[in-house]
Amino acid sequence: MVKTRFAPSPTGRMHVGNLRTALYSYLIAKHADGTFMLRIEDTDQERFMEGALDIIYRTLAETGLDPDEGPGRDGGVGPYVQSERCEAGIYQKYAEQLIEQGDAYYCFCDKERLASLKRTVAGKEISAYDKHCLHLSKEEIREKLDAGVPHVIRFNMPLEGETTFHDEIYGDITVPNEELDDLILIKSDGYPTYNFANVVDDHLMGITHVVRGNEYLSSTPKYNRIYEAFGWEVPVYVHCPLITNEEGQKLSKRSGHASFEDLLDAGYLKDAVVNFVALLGWSPAGEREIYSLPELVEIFDYTHINKSPAAFDMTKLAWMNGEYLHAMDPDEFFRNAEPYLKASLKDGFDLKKIAGMVQSRIQLYKEIPDQVDFLNAVPEYDVSMYTHKKSKSTAESSLAILKDTLPLLKDLESFDNDSLFGLLSSYAAEKEYKVNTVMWPLRTAVSGKQATPAGATGIMELLGKEETLRRLQAAVDKLEGC
Numbered sequence: 001m002v003k004t005r006f007a008p009s010p011t012g013r014m015h016v017g018n019l020r021t022a023l024y025s026y027l028i029a030k031h032a033d034g035t036f037m038l039r040i041e042d043t044d045q046e047r048f049m050e051g052a053l054d055i056i057y058r059t060l061a062e063t064g065l066d067p068d069e070g071p072g073r074d075g076g077v078g079p080y081v082q083s084e085r086c087e088a089g090i091y092q093k094y095a096e097q098l099i100e101q102g103d104a105y106y107c108f109c110d111k112e113r114l115a116s117l118k119r120t121v122a123g124k125e126i127s128a129y130d131k132h133c134l135h136l137s138k139e140e141i142r143e144k145l146d147a148g149v150p151h152v153i154r155f156n157m158p159l160e161g162e163t164t165f166h167d168e169i170y171g172d173i174t175v176p177n178e179e180l181d182d183l184i185l186i187k188s189d190g191y192p193t194y195n196f197a198n199v200v201d202d203h204l205m206g207i208t209h210v211v212r213g214n215e216y217l218s219s220t221p222k223y224n225r226i227y228e229a230f231g232w233e234v235p236v237y238v239h240c241p242l243i244t245n246e247e248g249q250k251l252s253k254r255s256g257h258a259s260f261e262d263l264l265d266a267g268y269l270k271d272a273v274v275n276f277v278a279l280l281g282w283s284p285a286g287e288r289e290i291y292s293l294p295e296l297v298e299i300f301d302y303t304h305i306n307k308s309p310a311a312f313d314m315t316k317l318a319w320m321n322g323e324y325l326h327a328m329d330p331d332e333f334f335r336n337a338e339p340y341l342k343a344s345l346k347d348g349f350d351l352k353k354i355a356g357m358v359q360s361r362i363q364l365y366k367e368i369p370d371q372v373d374f375l376n377a378v379p380e381y382d383v384s385m386y387t388h389k390k391s392k393s394t395a396e397s398s399l400a401i402l403k404d405t406l407p408l409l410k411d412l413e414s415f416d417n418d419s420l421f422g423l424l425s426s427y428a429a430e431k432e433y434k435v436n437t438v439m440w441p442l443r444t445a446v447s448g449k450q451a452t453p454a455g456a457t458g459i460m461e462l463l464g465k466e467e468t469l470r471r472l473q474a475a476v477d478k479l480e481g482c
Contacts (some may be wrong), residue, residue, distance in 0.1 A: 001031075001032075001208075003029065003206050003207055004025040004029040004034065004037065004207060004209045005039050005208075006021060006026070006036070006037070007038075007039040008022075008056050009041045009044060009047065010048055010052035010055075011048065012049050013052075013061040013260070013261045015259050016251060016258055016280070017060065017243050017251065019063070020280055022065050022185045023274065024065070024238070024240060024282070024300075025070055025209075026297075027278070027296055027302075028209055028211065029252070030297040035075070036065070036233060037070055037207070038056075038060065038070030038071065038073075039082070040053065040080060040081040040082065040264065041082050041194060041198065043193070043197055044191075045189070045191065046054055054092040063274050064243065068207075071216065072396065082197050082448060086190070086192065086198075089473075090204070091185075091186065091191075091192035091200055091435075094230070095196070098229055102156065102186055103156050103229040104153055105134075105154055106131060106133060106141050106152075106153060106154075107129070107133040107151060107152050107153070108149050108181075109129075109133060113132075114129070126179070127181075129181055133154070134182075152184045152186060153185045154183065154185065154221070155183050155185055155225065155457050156182060157183070157225060159177075160177060160178070162177060163180065163221040167239050168221070168237060168238045168302060169305050169307060170307060170436075173217065173220075173221075175218075175221045183195050183222050184196075195219060195226075196226065198459070203227070207238045208235055209235060209238060210238065212238075213246050214239040214240060215241050215242070220239075240296065240416070241281040241310050241425055242279055243280055244309045244310070248443070254457070257314065267366045269324050272317070273317075274293060275291055275320060276316070276317045276320050280310040281305055281310035282302075282305045282306065283304065283306075284299050288319070290323055303354055305468040318364065321364060322363030333355060333359050336365060337357070337358070338351060338357045340365050340366070340369060341354060341368060344372050345376060345378075346375075346395065349375060354462065357453040358371045371452075371453050374448055375462060375463065378446070378447065378471055378474070380446075381448040386479070388438075388440050392436075392442045395482065397437070397441075401438055401442070402441055402442070402445060402476050402479070403473055403481075404471055405427060405438070406468065406476070408427060409423070409460075409468065412465075415460070415465040417461045420457035441475075443450055443456035445472050446459050446460055446473030447475075
C-alpha cells in the first residue's frame, strides 16, 4: 500500500512550498487509496516557534488535508512527534547499531578544528570532515565519553566510487562519493539531525513515497547510504521543482505571500489557494484549471510534475480566486461580503442586492469598496467620459439625452429597474437611438465611473428617485458649464 508523509518543522507559518509538499503527498496517497501521515519534526529545538504546531494542524484542517495517521490519530507506528521519539531512545539505538557495524563513529572535534577543514573536489574547495575521529581507538573513545567530552555521531561515507539514486521527476542522478561529507547523525545535544531522523522514521513508519522540494536532491545520496547500511528498502523519491516569485527569485518570507496564512490574510479563499498550489509545478491534461480537492485526488499523476521552477503568479491566483467567488452560493457570498459593504456604504442601501451585483465583478473581497464607493457620492470625473465610441456617445448627445430624460424620470411613479428600463427603452426607440446610447450618459452621470457593478437602471434603483434626479441635474450643469 502507498503511504506518504508530511513532516513539517514547527518553525513558523506554513510556507507555500511546504503546503505544496503536503498537498502532493496527500494526493499521491489518496489517488492510490493509500495512507497519508503527519509527522512533526521538532528536533531542531533552537528554531522551534511557539504556536507553530497549531498553525500546522489548523492549515491541514482548513485545506482538507486530513492525515490518516499522526499526533492524536495513532496508526500503530507512533509517537508521531520526533522529540517524543528521542525520549524513547529510537535514534540513539539505530546510531549505535551503525557504530557497531563500522558505518558510523563518534566525533569529538571542536568548532575551531571543524572550521579549518577543507577539501578540494572536482577543482572546488568544499568544507568536509577529514575522518580524524574515525581512527580513534576504542580506549580513546571510551576515555572521552567517560570524561563527558562533547561529541556527535557521524556517518562513515565512502571516499571512492559513486552513488546513484533514482528520482521519479529528475531520473537517475549519480554523485561522486568524494563529494559526500560524513554527515552528523546525532548532535551534541543528543538530538538526531533531520537527515538521520527522517530516514529512520520513514523506514519504521512504512513510508513508500517521499515527497519534498528539489533542494534535497543533493542530500539524497547520503540518505541512500544510510538506507543501504541498514539493509532497508529505499522509498520512491518525488522531488518537486523550486517555487519562484514573478522575478524568478526563490519565494521567500519577504515576498509577503510566501505562506498560506499570508494568502488568507490577503483575502484569498482557501480552496482557491489549494487549487492554485496544486498547479505550481504540475498540470493535468487539457485546458481546465479549476478543480476541487476530490477532483484533484482523482486525476493527480505525480509523473507529470515538471522539472522547471514554478512561478508564483499573483495575477493567476487572483483570477482563480475570482472564479471561486463567482461560483460561490449567493447567500455564502453575501455573508462574507457584508462586512465590506457595511464598512463602505451609508445606511439605507439594500446590501444583499448590491452583493449580487458585485459578486461576478471582483476577484477579492477587498475590491468591494472600490466597486461601490460611488453609491455614497459621485467621484470627481472628467466630461470626456461622456464620449464613448461603442455606444456612439458624445458630450453633446449626452447632454441632450440627460435633459430629455430628466422630466420623464421625474414623472415616473415606480422607480424600479424594470420600470426604468422600459421607460428609457421607449425613449430610445422614439428618438431612434440605440439603448446603449441612452444608458451610457445616464450611468456616467449617476456613477462618475466607466465600470460599475450594474447598469444605469440598476444603479438608479439603488440610489432611489430623489438622489438619481439630483445626480442627473448635477451632470447637466457640469456639461453645460464646459
